[in-house]
Ligand SMILES: Nc1ncnc2c1ncn2[C@@H]1O[C@H](COP(=O)(O)OP(=O)(O)OP(=O)(O)O)[C@@H](O)[C@H]1O
């Protein structure tokens with residue numbers, strides 16, 4: 001508890017009559033990697049959107065880095081040190097890699113308000129270093145993102161969050177649209193985050209990947225957090241029975 | 257091993273990156289050569305080798321080129337500006353009425369708009385400031401409507417197109433404004449319009465490439481949600497872009513009025529479409545995020561070559577209008593076709 005980087009209590013989100021998220025109590029320790037799994041529409045992305053301030057929660061409390069927080073928007077969360085790779089990529093396709101990495105936090109050479117001169121060299125250098133740190137190889141940094149494969153774009157998005165996040169990274173299905181090799185590259189980045197001690201929340205449908213990468217697995221079902229399992233104390237079949245509702249640790253949500 | 261396999265396919269993909277400006281340049285060269293060939297066939301003399309024709313051509317397109325520099329930035333944000341031509345008309349007539357001389361042919365020029373107020377023989381700075389302020393106001397209104405009411409740019413600037421033309425007609429109730437001061441006529445004298453265009457074009461090419469403003473202009477056109485998520489104040493930025501476009505249209509109005517020595521409310525009709533055509537021909541994509549002032553400059557030269565080429569070939573003015581319309585449509589079709597091909601490539 002003392003070391004919890006993120007904690008939620010009774011986190012709830014209703015979209016009109018849709019109860020997308022109900023009373024989620026969640027905790028993430030410093031340096032810990034946790035996966036969130038669950039069926040389509042289980043409320044995983046909704047959970048992330050409340051934490052990162054993309055949406056405003058219906059009720060519940062959130063603590064981040066020891067303080068109760070009420071992020072007005074994703075920018076607030078980012079400034080507090082929380083980076084999120086969203087399910088739909090937030091990249092500008094027509095810009096090159098450094099421009100995307102530094103979008104909204106550009107390095108400035110001369111301050112002239114909106115017409116400030118960019119320090120393109122510094123951003124390029126920092127990009128190269130950031131990519132090196134995360135093990136991402138992109139042959140031509142100066143090409144627009146649109147000329148890259150889905151995997152490379154995803155790597156840029158992840159490198160972007162990894163370069164700036166000081167305290168927590170959240171990834172919503174980062175490998176959903178990727179091929180085998182590209183998935184492997186993203187997984188390598190996640191492993192490097194683990195070794196750097198940066199905590200991570202990973203949303204994924206890929207149980208093989210989840211067991212490969214994380215310490216703990218949390219299962220969502222129909223808006224409820226139904227299981228919180230140590231990787232060593234569970235297996236694929238066990239997880240599936242929580243996902244499908246055969247089992248539940250949550251009394252309020254038993255057999256829904 | 258796995259990494260190198262990915263990178264191999266990437267290198268092939270990236271080898272195909274081909275700047276749109278090169279297409280425009282190749283287009284310009286081939287169109288110029290076609291007209292040169294036609295010139296020899298039809299009139300048995302050179303078209304490109306005639307400096308007088310090239311001079312007239314570049315002077316003709318320079319005024320609209322100034323507008324196109326602003327329109328290019330608007331289109332890069334994914335927007336459109338239909339009001340530029342009307343801003344030219346309104347600016348020309350209002351600014352010129354602050355630039356009139358007190359005498360004509362040695363007699364008092366009592367027809368001056370502000371004769372009674374005594375606002376004649378004013379220094380150049382007054383009409384210049386009045387004109388640019390007009391453009392700024394029109395652009396700010398365009399930008400604020402688009403950014404804060406979320407109405408489509410097409411509708412907002414269409415409204416401004418009608419209103420600004422209304423202002424131009426109302427100002428002198430349709431009367432022309434003539435007899436400008438000598439300093440005012442210098443704005444449009446000789447090759448000055450071309451120099452003004454060049455200055456504006458170079459300035460904004462540099463701004464688009466090297467400043468925060470440029471980076472954010474492309475980012476907003478490319479993915480407004482990503483821009484917003486990254487902390488860019490998209491609304492404020494759009495207002496700035498439309499304000500700049502308005503001021504550049506006003507500058508074009510000042511130059512046009514100065515060049516013609518007389519301002520009329522009907523000046524600049526259809527200039528907005530010519531400017532959009534120059535940008536699109538030069539590879540500025542109507543979906544936003546892509547293009548450059550260099551591209552628009554090449555588009556402007558293509559546009560000018562086609563128009564003066566047809567004039568040189570003595571094609572009837574009516575046909576020229578029809579051909580111009582076809583060029584604009586063809587440029588947009590080419591843009592749509594490019595986007596489709598791009599989407600299929602993934
Ligand atoms: N903006 C919204 N308005 C109304 N309902 C919504 C909205 N966003 C999500 N929902 C609903 O909330 C529920 C949870 O959605 P959520 O996106 O969190 O699912 P998920 O677990 O991320 O699923 P997936 O694995 O498909 O990404 C779904 O029933 C969805 O239809």
Ligand SMILES: [Mg+2]
Nearest residue numbers: 044045046087
């Ligand atoms: Mg989801």
